[in-house]
Every structure is written in structure tokens, then in C-alpha cells.
Amino acid sequence: MNLYSKAIFLAVCLLLLSGCWNSKELDDLGIVVAVGIDKTEDDQFLLVTQVINPSEIATDAPTTRPPVSIYESTGDSLFEAFRNMTEKSPRKMYLSQLRLLVIGRGLAEEGILPSLDAFYRDHEFRTAFFVTIAKDTGVKDLLKVLTPYEKIPANKLMHSMEAVQRSLGSSKGVVIDELIGQILSKGQSPVLPGLLIDGDSDIGTAIENIEKIDAPTQLRIDNLAVMEEDRLIGWLTPEESKGLNYITGDMKSTTVSYPCGDEGLISVEVLRTDKSSKAKFEDGDPTISIELELEGNVGELDCPIDLTKAESIETINGEVEKRVKQKMEAAIKAAQEDFGSDIFGFGNLIHRKNPAYWKTVEKSWNSKFKELKIDIQVKAQIRRKGNSTQPITKEE
Amino acid sequence: MKGNKTNHITPPDAQPLHSSLDDNVNDLRTTLGNSSDFVTRLFSIHKTSAAILYMDGLVDKNTVQNFILESLMLEIPAKRPITHHLYESIKKANLPIGELSEVEDKHDLLKKLLSGDTILLLDKETKALSISTKGWSDRGVQEATSESVIRGPKEAFTETIRTNTALLRRKIKDPDLRVEAKTIGRKTCTDVAMVYLEGTAEKEVIEQVNERLDQIDIDAVLESGYIEEFIQDAQYSPFPTVYNSEKPDAIAGGILEGRVAILIDGTPNVLLVPALFVNFMQSSEDYYQRADIGTLVRLLRLFCFSVALFMPSLYIAFTTFHQEMIPPPLLISLASQREGVPFPAFVEALMMELTFEVLREAGIRLPKPVGSAVSIVGALVLGQSAVQAGLVSPAMVIVVAITAISSFVFPAYNMAISIRILRFPMMILAATFGLFGIILGMIAIVFHLSSLKSFGKPYMAPLAPMIGKDQKDVLIRLPHWGLLSRPSFFTKSDQKRVDSTSKER
């Protein structure tokens, strides 16, 4: 063995024998699935984490211990609060599997950008978690609720959020880098989904909550919250939320119903939407034109209408177009008149179309947005009517 | 068969034979220390005393009886006496035996005697006749034990070099097939034969093999492993650069690719050089099954190569460094399995891998009836009970099992061993640096592999350096009518294999 190999051998030994700086055994990790942040009364950050209890989830013999636990701490900064949490928790918080970030209402009204920084900077966070706002409840109460059917409440919320977005369209999931991108961009203000507790929050924390068939306390995905830059300024109604999703093209599938006849109701299942929006300039003033094409099926029919006739389909098409357009207009009206916040990203459209003009209005875009003219065209097409050709009615 | 090449092991001094028969016989007796298997038969032919000497057990007694003793003792006396040219006439006319040679030196005589020849000594002659009467009981050609196949010839080489060369001759009936004999080993005088196809094998390779074999000066060669360690290129590499097999069809296939086989008397394991990385990933059966199956199996082996090498280290790296890479449901289940396991994942893995290695070694050494007991102990006691006792997590048992099974996929046992060796440093790297360590380990292994050579051929050919036209028979195997040329990384001469018109309809 020459000097060389000796030296390398020594170096390798030195490296390998002194190693393991970064290794964390799986049983030393507190896997955090949801984090709630808020401001306390004395202006400190409040941090609530929901940590799963793996042996309770992946087990053949469940005990009465809850599948998740909650830890709470405060600190001058979020990072500090995270480290303060070790005073209470037996394990180091492991954040890579985070599914959900719940922001308290108080904090959201103050502005969320400073607190998001911690979630974007640390290497442990991955970017695929949803950001939500706790509506009408404290974040801790919200994260404390045990959910039936799905053992991990954060997973339940995430799945519900995806389901709502996929088949109802009254809300949508927003992941953190999308949110930060929108906050940073001057031509669009973000929206965030809200979370609600249905029922008594005290009952929700007890294990009895999930022992009943009809769990008394449940978690619900609520409509979208409107932000101006990074501050919460208000809430959209379900109709307006749907309208927003139509406009931004995030609507995947939903229902549109309208009354017909005396008491009857038609529900149309929207299967696909295809949106295109453009900015136009007339005499130096921008207008936005939105074209939306819908494709759907008749989902439910409760009124005397002859579906075999082409005209009746035409009528349904027309009615659906009208209802959808109403929703979109309602959303625009709310954004322009009530909130004055460009949650649709029209500013970006104008920026792309005419960068020179954008430069002049960039600073005061939200006030300009209030006067923006928006032109909406909706085209609905009912393709199929399901299994039955006619409404099921009793001959009289 | 070419004649014996000049032997490099020169006897201390040439000792001519005595002219007196008694002196000779006595001298030999003392040299052999009155060994009980040394047989001397003294008799006389026309009043000339003669002696037949042989080693009992090494000669075929029938041959000695029927063709030597009978003709010397019965047929010659029956004819008219020929006194002054007795030696010459016996040599020319009286021994109905194929192989006959003359020896004048005591050391040569001893060597012949000890390798199974019968020696005829005549009084007043300083030359002796050495008659080839080799014949001892051997195993006969049997089924291969270490490399079994589903389809393809089942026969295996035996311990006798002559049988082995015959097995190869029977496969390649080409006049260009050369069998060059050598003797290596001062004490064992082991017969070694180089077998290759003249005109197909590259001259440089043959020369190198010759050179390296001639350089060996050792007292004993008992198995091909002795030779392998002398002639291999990379002395300090875990990877083998000499291929060995006990299957004649595999060796014949190698010879047809232009490689050189080295047969050693006394072992069924025949060496084949040059041996490249890809050769160890291939089995002769790949060529007997249909091309698509052959291809799939080869890809599977490559996959198993990486699994066997990296699986435990990846498990360690993922569970202790990069938990974010594990899908959430799996992470939860792994985490719940680890609850209560007292050892870190690295120690756990090391323990299980070591246990497995011990079990495997024990399984080989134990006689067959006891062997099954070991597998029961291994499977039940160590697998299930260790998990139930909470010493290891079930996932770890699975990982070790998959690794173990994967390492059995290779047709070449010595490649499997190198993977077993490398697995442990990889695990240490994974435990200290996570994937960073594994990747650096992998890069180091690839660099090492790329720097290796086997008899002047780059070890990773034809992958690095990349040879496009040789890809037909590396990771994939084209049908035989598509294997138009011999692999050009072994030989550049006599390239044509298949005529491209042979599959035209």
C-alpha cells in the first residue's frame, strides 16, 4: 500500500465513521400533515400542527387512541414557533409530507406573505400542499376535529377539496407556489378556499365524534376568499365562486339547475368547459372578452318537457347559457364593485397583449380594474340526456 | 494436437539413465521412496533383461496386460531372436499402442511415469520407452451442478482434461480448433490446455495468454482458480475479468466468438478470456430460448444487478434521509412498522444482510439433508420471529429477501460475489450521506469498471466504448439470423457469422 492509498483510506474512514449527520430514523419523525398559523392577541405567531400517529393508522388492531395529535406553540416568528414546539412534542416535526396549510382569519386580514416565506424557504417543505383559510373558526379548533371515514383529517380535507374542484366547482385548491406567484404578479390577485366546521367544535375533538354513524361535527370546504395582494378582503358566495371558476377556466365539472314549469327543476351536468379569454384594445382602452363553451348532459329532469324534440334541447341550452352567464357576471360584479381586486388575472392578459400600456397602469391596476369592460359569451351544448328519454311522470 | 512446448520448469540437472537395468530400477525405487503403488515387473526377452514400470491406479491394467506384457513376453519370444537391435525393433514393431515416446532422462522418465505412462526399460540401454497407458477411474460426463438450464445441453466438463478437450472437439468440428498444451506446477505438473480457433481469435490475445501462462511459476495448481488469479488483469478489483464455466456449450460459444479457453486438468471449471462485464450478465441459455425471451431475461438480469447492488442502500437512504420521496401511505406504513424497533435502519440492514450471507454460506457447506433444516431456521426463525420479536421491521425483511433473490439471478457466480461485496460499502455510504453517497459510490463503480481491461479489451465494451453494431447481442439478443457478425470487441478477423440470405423466404 503506497502513501496514496493510505491517505485515501484514512480520509474515507474519517468520512464514513464520523457520518450520519443528517439521518433521521422513521420512528424519530413526527409526520406533520397539516399546519395552522394565526396571530395571537399579543401579536405573536400561533402555530398548530397536526401530527399523525403512524401505528394507529397502519394497524390491524386499532386502539382508542386518536390517529392524529395536535401540538401548539407560539413564537416571534414562525420558524421560532416551530422550534418552540419541541418543548411539547416528543419528536422533531417532519414537514415534507405536509398536505394542508390553514391560515387563521386574523392573520389573513393582516397579510400572509411574510408567513408564507418560511414555508417556501425551508428545504423540508415540498410545494404540493394546499393553502386554505379558516372561516369563522380558530385554526386550532379546525385542526382538532376528528373526521369519520378518513382517519387523517388533513387527508380528508385535501380529498374533499379535490372532489369539490373536480365535480362541483364552488371552490378550488390553491397550492403554495401558485399562491406566491399570484401575489407577486401585479396583474392577478389570489383567491383561497375557506374551511368551516359544521357542528360543535368541542364534540368534534372527542373520539366519540367518529364513533357515530352521523358524525355530529364535520369539516367542510367553503367558498373562495378574495384577497387583495396578500390580504383577505372578503368572501365570494357559492354562485360567485362558480362564476370565478368558469372565468379562470378551472371549472371541470359542475351542475347547473333552473326551475321550469310550476315546481319542476332541470339539472344539467356540465362535463367539460372550454374557456378562452382575450384582451382587446379599442381607442386605447382595454376590454376583455371571454368565450366559454360548455358541454353537458341532462342530469335530472322533473318537469313536463318533451326531450325528443330538438327545440326543447335548444331551450335547455339557452337557459343554461343564461344561468352560467349570470354567475360569471355576478363574480365579476363582486370583484369589481365590492372588492376591487382582480382575482381573474385580467391584468396579466393585458400585460401580455400590450406591455407598453400595462406599464402605465401597473401601479394602479386595481382601481383601473373596477372600470374594465368585460364581454362574456357562453355557448352551451347538451349532448346526451342520460338513460331515460323522457321525464318519469305519472300519466294523469 | 501439437507437441509439448518447451517446458519452462527445467530440472535441476539432466540425469541420464544408467546403462544397467538394475541400477535404473533401484535408482527409481529409491527416488520414489519405495512407494507401494510403484509396480516393477522384471522379465527377459531373448535373454535380455527388461522391466516394465508403472504406477498402480494410474494405468489401464488391461492395456498393460494385453498390449504390452503379452506382446513382449509371448509374441517376441515366439519369433526368431533379434538380439542386437532389440530396442529398435520393439519400438518399431512390437508395441501395438498409439502413443509412444522415448525418454533418456531420469526426470522426464519420472514425470511420464507419474502421469500414468508405462515405462519399458531394457538392460544395457540408456533410453527407455514410455508407453501411454493412462487410464484411471474418473467421474464420467455428468449433469452440470452449478449452472443448470431449462433448455440446452445438460452435460458438464469433468476433472479429466482429455475428456474436456474431447467435449469441445465434439462441438466444434473445425480443423482450425487448436489445443495447445502446457504443464504448470513444479510439484503437480498439471496439464493445461489453451483452446481457440485459429484465424478467429486475435493473435494478440493468444500471445498474451501464452505469455501470462508461461510466466506462472508455482508449485501446485489444483484448480483453475490458481491460474485465474495469475492471469487476471485487475488484481484489486471486486469484478472478475476471467470467465469460468463448467458447461461445454458455454465455453464452445466463447471460443466461437474468438475467445481463448483455458482447460486445467483436475477441475471441471474451464476459464475463458477475455471476459467482459456483459459476459457475466449472459447465459448460454439466452441463445437457446427464443430471441424475445432471451432479450427479456437479459434486461431482467440487468435490473436485478441494480437491485442486488443498491436495494438495501436505497432503503437506508430513503428511510433515514429522504423520507419525502416515499409516497405518503407507504411512509405511514413504514413508520408504523419501525415503531419499537431498537436499532437504526442501517444496523438493522447490516444485521439482516449478514445473517443472510451466513445462511447462504451454511446452506452451501451443509450436506443436502441438513440443508433444508437451515432454510427452515432461516425462513421461520430469522424472518418471522425476528419481526414478531420487534427486532427488525417487516419491510427490512422484504428488502433483504428481494436483494437475496436478485443476487441469485446471475448466471455467473463470481459476479454475484462481487455484488455481495460491494453492497456493504454502498450501505455504509448510504447511511452516512444518503443518496449523495450512493450516487458517488455508483459513479466510482462506473469509473472503476470503465478503467478495467481484460486481455487488452475494455471491460465495459461494447457499452463504453460504444460499438453500435455490437449492440445486437448485449442488452438485447437479436434472433440468430440477425447475429450477422461476431462481436467486434473480441475479434476483428473472421467476422462473418450468418449469411444475410439465410432467412429469406
Added chain:
Amino acid sequence: MDNQTISPRQFMFLVILFSVGSSILIVPTPLTANAKQDAWMSISISVAVGLILVVLYNHIATLMKGQTFVQATISVFGNWLGRVLLFFYLSFLYILASLVLRNIGDFMTTQIIPETPLQFTHILFLIVVIWGAYLGLEAIGRSSEMFMPWVVLLLVFFTISLSPQIKMENLQPVLSNGIVPVLETSTFVIGTPLLEMVTFLMIIPYVKDGKTKKRAWLLGTFIGGAVLTLITLLCILILGSDLTALNTYPSYKLAQKINIAGFLEGLEIIIAIIWMITIFFKMVILYYSTTVGIAQFLTMEDHRPLLLPLGMGMVVLSIIAYPDVAYFETFINETWFPYAMTHGLIIPLIVWAGLLVKSKKQTKPQHDRS
């Protein structure tokens, strides 16, 4: 030196890996910070400039007539003046190598193993680099052939799995701030990695087959540039220019967004493997040429005895090279281009002029005779 040679294809692979390595980590952020959504254009422009640069290098390589840059410079400018020039050239390579080492160290300790001390990451990495340089150019070339298919495969996988998330509108508006910022930022890519390719003047004499090796260099630069463009383009298309500029390692962030069927997440480590392999090759090429160059500078027969001592120096240099990441960012933005320009363009130009004069002198007497 040992008579190891590599094939033009291996050389091309080395050029590709060299131009991708480390730049892929550090290029997108400053580029999008300045040129916004037009960053990809800056890269395209600089690749075009880089190709011209490679033509110059190729010409120098022809004039060197099988000598390395170090040998050629000494033979042109003599023992003293030549060595003065070479001192700068070799120090450039050495410093560059330690910066590349620091890049990978920073990346690993920021993203993957934050609690591991920087110097140990460097030492482990450098041990393998030394091992590679010890085995020589032949092994380096062959290994590049072993890894290239994987790099390509992973890159294709990376692109395809991200393609559903592409938002074309992120590229608009095109040239909203005019062409000036685009041109300004293109100097960045010219500085790293294109001017750094002066390293290959130490390698190219060992490439077999004189004609195709020029094309191999050009093609390698082009493909490497194309990969850089592709990555930057993907960053902008998916993250948008604002987020790209916000991230220290946007290409890594990008990989975090891969999500196949909701199950295959967290593939960023696999992508980190490509980055590591490319950076490793960049490092090993730099280190090999530095040690071979220093060995020739000192007229040593073998470069191997230098590997370990220089490596020890490099670990220290890489740690003290810059105190923090912010310092590095200003350094790479402001100082690096003129620094690389001096050693990657001006010194080669001086040597080129010298070589031209020398070759004129050599050919003239022949003309006179004929």
C-alpha cells in the same frame, strides 16, 4: 503523460456534460431575474456566441498540433513568459474547479443534506473526482458514455412528465423590456459555462481523429446549450419568471412539481442525480486538466502525484472561496464575466497570435526553399 486517448464521440459527451453541469443549477435564477420571461432568448444568443468561441478554440487546437495548451504556450513564448501566462490560465482552472465544487456542496447542503458539514460533502465528492482523474482520460471518456444514456433518458422523462403543467402564456409578453436586458444577461451564460470551455484545450490533443473532433466540440456545445435553454424554458413555462427568479435552485423546484398519477411524487432526488452526474463530470474534467496542466507546467512525467495535494488545497479553497451565498451571487453576476473573459478569451487570443506567428515562421523557410 500517459498515452490515453478518447474518441470524438466521448469528447462530445464530455463537452455536453461539462456545459450542462453546475450551470444548470445556477443559470436560470439570475437570468430570469434580469431578463424575465425572455431569459431563454439570452441563452440562445449566448450559445450562438459560444459556437463562435468554439470555432476559435478549434483553430487554436489545430495550431497547437497535438500539444496541450500548456505545452504549446511554453513552446511559443518560451519558458518564462509562457509560464507567466500559464500561471493565470491554470489558476483560472483551479479556482473554477473549486467554485464548481462549492456549487455542488451548496446545493447538497441547501436542499438534500442540510445538516452535513460542507467540508465533508466536498471531501467525499473530491475523493471520487480524484479517483476519476487518477484513472485517466480513457476511463473518464468511457464513463461519460456509460452515463450519457441515463442523463438523456432522465432528461426526457423530466420534460415529458412536466409537459402537462406547461403554461405557454408565461412566455408572453415577448421582449416587453426591449432587447437590452436580454443581451445584457446573455453575458452571464457566456461567462459560465461557455468561456469555461477553454479547459478543453487541455483535453483536445488526446482526442483521436482530427477532423471529426472539431465537429464534436461544436455539436457538444450546441447540444449542451440546447439543454440549458430547455431547462430555463421549462422553468419559465411552469414556474413563471417571478418564481424562477425567487428560487435559488429553480430546476430542482421544478422537479418537485413532477406528479405522475398522484403516486410518483418526490422525484426531485432522481433529477438531482442528473445534476450530480453532470457536475461530477465538469469537476473531473476541470480537475484532470488542471493537474495535467500543472504537471506539464512543472515538466513532470505523471500528473498523479499532484492529485492528492492539489485536492487538499481545493477543499480549503472551496470553503473559503466565498463566505455566503449572497456574496457568490454578486460575484457570479458582476465579477465572473470579466474574469472568465480574461482567461477564456484574452489569454487564448494571445496564445493564438503567438501560434500564428510561429506557424508563419515555420512555413516561410519551406516556401523559400521550394
